Amino acid sequence: MDQPLLLPDRLKKRNDPIDPMIKKRFFVKRAFFLPLCISLHRSAMQHWRQYINRQPQEYMQSLYPSSVSADMIVVIPCLDEPDLHETIHSLLACDRPDAEVLVAVICNAGEDVAKESVMQNRITYQQTLLLAQSLDEKGMTLCPLLFEQLPRKHAGVGLARKIGMDLAIQHFLTHEKEHGVIVSLDADCTVSPHFLTAIQDAFSTSKQLNATLHGFAHRTRGDDPEMEYAIRQYESYLTYFSRMLQQSGFPWYWHTIGSTFAVSAKAYVKTGGMGRQQGGEDFYFLQKVFALGHIKELPDAKVYPLARFSDRIPFGTGPALQKILEEPDKVMKVYSRRSFRELTVLFSLIDHFFRMSNQQIIAALDVLNPTLVEFLYENNIMEMLADCKRNSATLTTFRKRFFHHFNAFRIIKYLNHVHPYPFAFEKITEVTG
Structure with missing residues (x-):
């Protein structure tokens, strides 16, 4: 048995005749979206069940x-x-x-x-x-x-x-x-x-x-x-x-x-x-x-x-x-402000990387701090960017994929790589005023 139809308030005012076309559209939308919502709900539940079945019982x-x-x-x-x-x-x-x-x-x-x-x-x-x-x-x-x-x-x-x-x-x-x-x-x-x-x-x-x-x-x-x-x-x-x-x-x-x-x-x-x-x-x-x-x-x-x-x-x-x-x-003692500023320069190049050739990327990397460049090559920056390009049709997707690779874990590896040389640790009292 179908559930009773709940019309919007604007359609059930007293003495307000309902336009048949409006009512028809409302029924059509309900008939379409209700099964879709049920299907999505069942799909989510099935995904959860699969997750639970994979865990140590x-x-x-x-x-x-x-x-x-x-x-x-x-x-x-x-x-x-x-x-x-x-x-x-x-x-x-x-x-x-x-x-x-x-x-x-x-x-x-x-x-x-x-x-x-x-x-x-x-x-x-x-x-x-x-x-x-x-x-x-x-x-x-x-x-x-x-x-x-x-x-x-x-x-x-x-x-x-x-x-x-x-x-x-x-x-x-x-x-x-x-x-x-x-x-x-x-x-x-x-x-x-x-x-x-x-x-x-x-x-x-x-x-x-x-x-x-x-x-x-x-x-x-x-x-x-x-x-x-x-x-x-x-x-x-x-x-x-x-x-x-x-x-x-x-x-x-x-x-x-x-x-x-x-x-x-x-x-x-x-x-x-x-x-x-x-x-x-x-x-x-x-x-x-x-x-x-x-x-x-x-x-x-x-x-x-x-x-x-x-x-x-x-x-x-x-x-x-x-x-x-x-x-x-x-x-x-904390990571220096300079080390983060070098990251800012790197991240400002991301949009350009999307359209650059490999030769152009190499030239762009050369302007960065040498220790950061060393870290990037040790962590396969060219392969990383190639993967981002292969799997990205848009700049938005490219950026998201870049940060999937260059995530917080990799940032911490970089910060540890550049401290205490060439960047010295700073006192927390100095960087926070």
Whole structure:
């Protein structure tokens, strides 16, 4: 039986005769677009099912509760976090969005994790489970899951985040939530009161949105002036790095912090899902998402990570803080402004490369800084440009493909190549005024 036709308001005013041609066109449009929408929906669901079937099935056995039909799932990896309750209570205190929210805590431990950390995980899991069972909050569900003896080769925050997010896709697939949203958070964070509503509003306003990036401000515990000074320097560096990338002409200049983004389920599957790197998984994943476009910054959806040391990952906030405090003057050293200006010159040539012959490209490269030129040839710049030309009918496509090759990972390789020679590192206090 057909669903009742809902005419637009302008066609159902009292005593307003409906033009037969207008009514006919309305029926024709509905008859065309409704089957098309159903077909696209089924295609998306099939793609998600294929994605889930490709994942290690041993991690897909612990499902989120089927009694809940979540629109938004907050994924929190957790390893040896006795203060997780601060994060959970911060989320519970949030303004409630017009959506069903599920908070998934992924308690995880690898084969070689210390016994004390495993025991703390079990305590955290049991405490969170008790809270989940007693929770009586409309529109909010808490779900802790426990994973132990994860393989040494992959165990870490990347795998934990991936498990939680893959399970979110499984949940959205089961409940046919094509517009589901996955929020990435960490177990040392608190959030602003309108954190959830800001994210939900952004995704509900634009169905094309692939990701949101959230504001952040690290917090410190107790009276620790050195730690406070170090973390403010690190935040200044993140802002500086993003600004310099933007000024250079790089299109995907946003910060890549694991606790400060949300992604649509569609974009998550389209990019192949979260990686299982033991550090930097957020960086690699977000670079793929950025390339899809339709990214929105939500500076008022604030996240407050805890500034602390950490030896779990080789880079990130914890190692950066340690390095700052090991400096004799306790001041962070950063990539120089000159190194970014050289990138600006390179990127200004992209449009010209599209129309140049190989001989012209070689001549154009000769005007660049010799160390940058050396780096470009070591990284097969001519083959890269040839690939861009072969696969690009338009300048827009050429530019996008160029930055697919010369991505943020390659930029960091370049920056490491040119520091400390010929470009010396600069103090963060000098480059930010």
